[in-house]
Amino acid sequence: MTKTAKVTEFRSVADMTIGESAVISSVGDDCLDIHCHCLRLMELGFTPGQEVSVVAKSPFKDPLAVSVRGTIIALRKTEAECIKISTDGIRN
Amino acid sequence: MALEIKDPAVNNTPLKKSINETKLPVIALIGMPNSGKTTLFNALTGSNFKTSNYPGATVEYSIGSLVNRFGFSSYVMDSPGIISLNPSSPDEDVTISGLFNHPKFGLPDVVIVSCDCTQLSRQLFLVKQVIDTGFKTIVALTMNDLLDKKDMFVSEEKLGKILNAPVIKINSKKKEGINELIRKAEEMYLDESIVDYKSTIRKPGHPAEEDVAKLYDYTEQTEREVLESKNNIDINEVNRKAFRSLSRTPDLNSMKLDKVFLHPIWGIFIFVISMGIIFTSIFWIAQPAMDIIDTAFSSLSQLVADSLPAGAWYSDLITNGLINGFGSVMIFVPQIVILFILLGLLEDTGYLARAAMLIDKPLSKFGLNGRSFIPMLSGYACAIPAMMAARTISNRRERYLTIMIIPLMSCSARLPVYALLLAMVVPPDKPWIAGIGLGALYLFSIIASAVTAGIISKFKKTDEKSTFMLELPPYRTPVFRHVFKNTYYKALVxxxxxxxxxxxxxxxxxxxxxxxxxxxxxxxxxxxxxxxxxxxxxxxxxxxxxxxxxxxxxxxxxxxxxxxxxxxxxxxxxxxxxxxxxxxxxxxxxxxxxxxxxxxxxxxxxxxxxxxxxxxxxxxxxxxxxxxxxxxxxxxxxxxxxxxxxxxxxxxxxxxxxxxxxxxxxxxxxxxxxxxxxxxxxxxxxxx
Known part of the structure; x- marks a missing residue:
């Protein structure tokens, strides 16, 4: 299921490819934008430790459709960048 | 705050009066978007409701009374779906404040929270928030049939115990569990053991990120405890075997359909076809109905003119002023009806959210949103239904910006004017030049509106940042009756x-x-x-x-x-x-x-x-x-x-x-x- 991807320190949901799964490591850390919607992202279900996967992308590559907690939420790339991921923690 | 504006621009005076006289209880429905809240509302009220605006705002709420058959007289209130009790936009603020201090109904007597059980860990977030405020809360579990397809079910008793609130499984379309829900609501309303609970209910404050994380820990824990497998196997075992975290996997059919509907080529193809259908419908299919209305009003005008004294000023006032004025109100109804039926069907099937996602990128360059597309497209037929369709844009700033530029779209009423004026300048032996000219005018109007939107969004500073964050709900069959009813109310309003x-x-x-x-x-x-x-x-x-x-x-x-x-x-x-x-x-x-x-x-x-x-x-x-x-x-x-x-x-x-x-x-x-x-x-x- 999961495609292996290069794990770098600053990868976010915006960098994920279609079909890729990952675990959220943090939301909104080192976010410089004061109007950032990080709290709303967390309220939507994007909390650290949650597994997410990118199920589709718009033909313009932005927004992305991200599966989380049993639903699919479309996010713009700028919003997806706030959600940092790590690929090592996937539970099986 | 918007609620402080004392401008009751609302149209439900008779309802308000009867409420003051009889003091009927009020049941409020709360739920996340796509949680089955509106379907439940329709089942409870039999689609017999009124839609009004919160004073001084453009946020709508609906109010209806419980169907007689239930034997409990109560009002039911439905307002837009929310993610959390912590608002993140002015419109959400109006909705949430309305739950705690409704300008007409005050605090609700009973709250029903709808909760989609296929995404339990997410939806319990709002459920828990509502219960914690101190409302008399009932949890209505929806989409149980979808969970059943995954061979799972929720234990109502366990969930009820953990949440310390009654939990009832419902299926609004099949009318299952609705009666039980009402009985529970009646029982809770009549329960006198909780005295003066209303004075302790407070709108929760702004949560910190830790609070959100903690609340989600709670919902995940709860989900693990209440979710059970039909075959009596450990739920974690089911998850492992079938699919990674099956209980947190979106609807599988929808994911398959999205492979087509969001495909880089097929997705665009389907988008163009569906938008083409919308445009042709309001541009050409509405025409015969508009012609009928036009003819009807001119015949009426003629008929009245014949029976009134000729040449008197009041005859002309009635025929040319009043009747024609009313005719110019009614002439837009066919377009409004057609657009809202199509929009309602697209929304209910779940495609509207996908269409918005497909086209969001180019529109975001001009400070607009994927949801601005249909209103703008409709603007090429007529600005009236187009502006009304802008209601579907949840971000207020983007909605106003869309409404702002819609008049620049080259609407069909401009065609006769262009036809006449182009005929003036084009040599009669070269009519094709007029065709090119008309095409150029349409192109020019697209450019002009994009530039205008770009300029306005650049210079108008605001706190409300442009966001998208849209849930793509599972594909579903629409309920036609609700779509028609809703369209009827739109036209009436x-x-x-x-x-x-x-x-x-x-x-x-x-x-x-x-x-x-x-x-x-x-x-x-x-x-x-x-x-x-x-x-x-x-x-x-x-x-x-x-x-x-x-x-x-x-x-x-x-x-x-x-x-x-x-x-x-x-x-x-x-x-x-x-x-x-x-x-x-x-x-x-x-x-x-x-x-x-x-x-x-x-x-x-x-x-x-x-x-x-x-x-x-x-x-x-x-x-x-x-x-x-x-x-x-x-x-x-x-x-x-x-x-x-x-x-x-x-x-x-x-x-x-x-x-x-x-x-x-x-x-x-x-x-x-x-x-x-x-x-x-x-x-x-x-x-x-």
Missing amino acids: YVKQAGPIIIVISLLLWALTYFPNVNPEIPESKTKGLTEEQISKVIESERLNTSFAATIGKNVFEPVLKPLGWDWRVGVSLISAFAAREIFVSAMAITFNITESEDDEDNFQTSILASMREARSPDGTRPLFTTASTISLIIYFMFAMQCLSTVAVARKETGSWKIPAIQIVFYTIMAYVLAFITYNGLNLLGIQ
Whole structure:
């Protein structure tokens, strides 16, 4: 299921490819934008430790459709960048 | 805050009265978007409800009474779906404040929270927040059939115990569990053991990120405890075997369908086809219905005119003022109905969210949102339904921006005007040039609206950041009855709220063009040898050319319009055309004294073109309608806010006169300046 991807320190949901799964490591850390919607992202279900996967992308590559907690939420790339991921923690 | 504005711009006075008299209990429905809340509301009220705005805001709530069959008299209130009790936009703030301190109903007696059990860990977030506020809360579990397909179910007893609130499984479409839900609500309402609980209910404060994380820990823990497998296997075992975290996997059929609907090629193809269907429907399919309404009102007007004394001012007030004014309200109903049926079906199937996602990127460049696309597209048919469709844009700033630029879309009412004016400038033996010209006008209107949106969003600073964050709900079969009902209410609210403004302004325009020379004297030499119909046209023309509108045209407009190459007669036609753009053509015919009947299209067009060609400029030295002055008139029509119905709907949809006022001033100045540049630029280039 999961495609292996290069794990770098600053990868976010915006960098994920279609079909890729990952675990959220943090939301909104080192976010410089004061109007950032990080709290709303967390309220939507994007909390650290949650597994997410990118199920589709718009033909313009932005927004992305991200599966989380049993639903699919479309996010713009700028919003997806706030959600940092790590690929090592996937539970099986 | 919006709620403090004391402007009850709402239409449910009878309901309000009866509430004050009988003090019926109020059940409020709360739930995340797509959690089955509205379907439940329809099942509870039998689709018999009223939709109103929160005072001073454009956020809607619906109120209806419980169906008699349930044997419990209560009001049910439905407001937009929310993610959390912590608002992140002004509109959410209005909705959430309305739950705690509703301007009409105060605090609800019982709260029903709808909870989609296929995404339990996410939906319990709001459920827990609501229970923690202290409301008498019932949890309605929805989408149990979908969870069943995954061979899982929720234990109501366990969940109820953990949450310390009753949990009831429902299926609104099959009416399962609804009766039980009502019984529970009645029981809780009558429960006197909890005394004075209402005074302790507080709207929760702004949570920190840790609070959100903690609450989610709780919901995950709860999910693990209450989710059970049908075959009595450990749920974690099921998850492991079937699919990674099956309980947190979205609807599998929807994911398969999305492979097509969001495909880079097929997705665009389906998008273009569906948007094409919407556009053709409101552009052409609405036409026969609009023609019927048009014919009905002119026959009615004729019928009434025959029974009233001819030539009396009040006869004309009733026929040309009142009946025509009401006709111009009703003429938009077919387009509104068709657009909202299609929009409702797209929304209910789940495709609308996908369509918005597909087109979001290019629109976001101009400060707009994927959801702006359908309103903008509809604007090419008519700005009235288009502005109403902008309701689907959840971000207030983006909604207002969309409403702001919709009048720039080249609507169908401009076509007759363009057709006439293009016929003026294009050589008769090369009609294809007019076709190219028309295409160029459409293209130009797209560019103009994009540039305008870009400029406004760049210079208008705001706290409300442009976001998307849209849930893509599972694909579902729409409930047609609800779509039709909802469309009916949309059309009704339009007629009730925008109608009066349209009628008042049309009466004003009628008075301007009718008075003071009500019965003009025509020298007999002028009417010699004319038929009765032609004579009445001559009288009409004389009356208009000596009316208040003409006086304003001559004294105020002529000096202003001269630099554009026009005279007062164009000005009078522009005043008349404020009722509707296409009236420009018939107003021109009246001011230029055309006696041909409009029914004979070819003759009418030929004679109005002939009169326009003969018309001289104010000083009489050169023709009035040169190539330059005609093109400048086309440019003017592209930009000017020449439509009182649009003004009325912009007022209704934004809840204030601010945006329509800006549109009138800004677009008229823009139209004038661009027409001026066109006219003088063409003259400089040697084109007269």
